[in-house]
Amino acid sequence: MVASHLGNVDILSMLHSQHLKYESMSSLSPKMGFISPGFGCRLVDAGCNLEAENAAGATALVAAAEGGQLEAATLLVEAKADVNHVGAMGSTPLFAAVQDGHHEVARCLLKAGAAADHVLVNGASSLMLAAQLGDVETASALLEAGAEVDKKDRDGSTALILAAQEGHDALVRVLLGAGASLDLARQGSSALVVAAQAGHESTVAELLAAGAAVNQARDDGGTALMLAVQEGHRGVVEQLLSAGARVQQPAANGATALSLAARGQDEEILRCLLEASKAVSPEDLDELFDGGG
CATH class of the missing domain: 1.25.40.20 (Ankyrin repeat-containing domain)
Known part of the structure; x- marks a missing residue:
């Protein structure tokens, strides 16, 4: 998958013309900026398996979300990549976007049907993570998408408790405005x-x-x-x-x-x-x- 790492459309075209099948997109690393729209389109057209995982259990969409690459994420979503793919510890592309504060990617995923209330194995939701980080933009997007404001994790934490613990006043106001108990x-x-x-x-x-x-x-x-x-x-x-x-x-x-x-x-x-x-x-x-x- 050298062509994937290089992001070289000409190399990809040459390999594709020789009828080599691409079974994985997991060698891509959007976080490092290797996907261009042209390259991504060619790779999708080449029939890649959009749900292939790398060693860490991440798909190309997870990597795009983690790296905050809105164009790459949009391309993969339009190509029907699974926005609710569950990887290690129950993580999804949405969690990857929230964890690194990429609210535009989070909105893209939510619009495409990402489950706003999916939880990790410890019961934590994306809203709890956004609250702990003090990310008002992402928390607002999750609430607009129907995230449950009072959902509890396995230890009993709620988004409001986590925001209050960290002193995120703006987030506390948003959660209270959404009816947090x-x-x-x-x-x-x-x-x-x-x-x-x-x-x-x-x-x-x-x-x-x-x-x-x-x-x-x-x-x-x-x-x-x-x-x-x-x-x-x-x-x-x-x-x-x-x-x-x-x-x-x-x-x-x-x-x-x-x-x-x-x-x-x-x-x-x-x-x-x-x-x-x-x-x-x-x-x-x-x-x-x-x-x-």
């Missing part, structure tokens, strides 16, 4: 909990404004406030307290946000919690933290 959780951790733990203040603000339950607890009883305290995210602690987070809500082991702060090193966080709990008078707080002076 704020209550779904991964092993008890909601989108608000993971955003608070990561210290993403703007994401926390988006989720609270959308109505996220500020005191929703994980399976172990931990709350967004407890995790923000543990990680030392003072700004997030203040946001959560302003939204009504309970200072004395206990986890399964009996710990509270206040007790966790008392064990920590951040006096400002401890003071914020004591003020919110109203367990100590303002005068006593001044005495405790300022020595009365």
Whole structure:
């Protein structure tokens, strides 16, 4: 398949004239820029097997999608290459396009019938991948194509949880606008909990404004406030307290946000919690933290 690697139409024509049959397109590497429209047309006309896989289980369409080659992908789609070909780990051409942020190729594949909700062996969908990467263009295309906004992977992650975990505010807004549930959780951790733990203040603000339950607890009883305290995210602690987070809500082991702060090193966080709990008078707080002076 030297001609395929070179992308040389003249060599291809010569070989084709000698009636040599091309059984595979898998030697093509569109990611490296070897397909030209003229060469691709000749190769398709030569009767190549469009579904042949390389050693990694990728077809020519997968390679074109991975490389972001819209012309090559369009040519292969028009030649009836399988847009839902399932390769290693359940990956498809659409996943290949999403993984590398090629939203134009993703739209091409979706228009040709690529399954927007196909999942990998771990249950992850293309929308989850786009959300984790913060790719608004691709996520929007998937949602327009009917992708399920609240689909869960095997661990319980949703697109919203993954976007919140990474602090992708624009993606969070897109998903909320598409009706993403704020209550779904991964092993008890909601989108608000993971955003608070990561210290993403703007994401926390988006989720609270959308109505996220500020005191929703994980399976172990931990709350967004407890995790923000543990990680030392003072700004997030203040946001959560302003939204009504309970200072004395206990986890399964009996710990509270206040007790966790008392064990920590951040006096400002401890003071914020004591003020919110109203367990100590303002005068006593001044005495405790300022020595009365």
